[in-house]
Amino acid sequence: MAEASVTLTVNGREVSATVDPRTLLVHFLREQLQLTGTHVGCDTSQCGACTVHLDGRAVKSCALLAVQLEGADVTTIEGVGGPDEMHPMQTAFKENHGLQCGFCTPGMVMKGIDIANRHAAPDEATIRRELEGNLCRCTGYHNIVESIAAGAREMSG
């Protein structure tokens, strides 16, 4: 199959690569760029583990092709903060015990930031409604909702 070249911005850095057109964005991130923070749960746009920001909007990176993203701006969990300098949303998940196994967490944090970007002080109902596309099999969601509320407070303050 003819390979295609694509140039896009990932976490503020321009990257150019050659891809098979059937490479999903999530596999491009994980396997070609070694950005393994973005996880794959279902690869059918259901679970939200692969959530990234595309041009500032949360999207599921398993339902996008890397080849589609010429000129696009993608932010992954690695782009928002790391162990040395955590994003307030990451800190909020740590402090509020918003994770257990951690599999869903990168997607939850990316969605949490997306929620906080649009709602200054989201209430519980808003957070739960907005989290419908992110599944967690460990926590029962309670602490995730608390974490996002705390992270949003921190981000707006």
Add this chain to the structure above:
Amino acid sequence: MKPPRFRYLRAESVDGALRALADNPDSRPLAGGQSLIAMMNLRLVRPACLVDINRVAGLGYIREDGDGVAIGALTRHNDVKHSDLVRARCPLLTEAYESIAHHTVRNRGTLGGNLCHADPSSETPAVMVAVGATLVLQSVGGRREVAAEDFFQGPYETAARQDELLVEIRLPGRGAEGWAFAEVSNRHGDFAIAVIATTLRLADGRCEAARVVASAVGEHAARLRPAEDALTGGAIDDAAIERAAEAAAGAVDPHSDSHADAVYRRDAVAALTRRTLRRAAERCG
């Protein structure tokens, strides 16, 4: 690699997309990918060629169209959901969007892709039929307009040919029409177990025209004519609503699956018909 192999073509204009579709009889348009890429990842479909329409200029818009609204096929779900113009002129669609998918999916999925996918449980086809929408299809051969009622033909089957692109969705002005949408689903935002979308027009207290449209309980969204007949000509009182609910339940032949059995779905149709007709009657005028 998850999806099977395909050739990838990126269209920059409507004409370019139409030519690519015509030149490649094994191709399909790729819009938001929320249904198509997922199905390719599961290898349920294997199009040999994808024509990506995401960069096509002039396919994403919401604008006035007489006293109605015209929506470009590539308009993202969330943009339609939050449009003040849509809320003012086709509030039935805004109300239905409360039940459609999740925020992240709606950021990418498009109204046009949703309609062309024609999932038998989808909400939007029922809305389109209830308001009498017109779908504008275009190919290299020209344009044609199809009434929503004739567009949905079976599960995942529409009147659009392989070489045609849905370019515009036209929603007529509502006048004094009453309207209501309701569904039953297992979890909020999931595909529905039963959907009813209703529109009502009254003149001097009598029902002049009614549409009662069901989804998720048949092969495609469809009008329940016996229910409509039970309403037209008379007053919309409790007795008429009860007759219509019974007629609606009798007019569907739902399937059983792991989400709900046929008996439950039929009951849901009656309940939703009652609920939507009451609300639609209150909203007339």
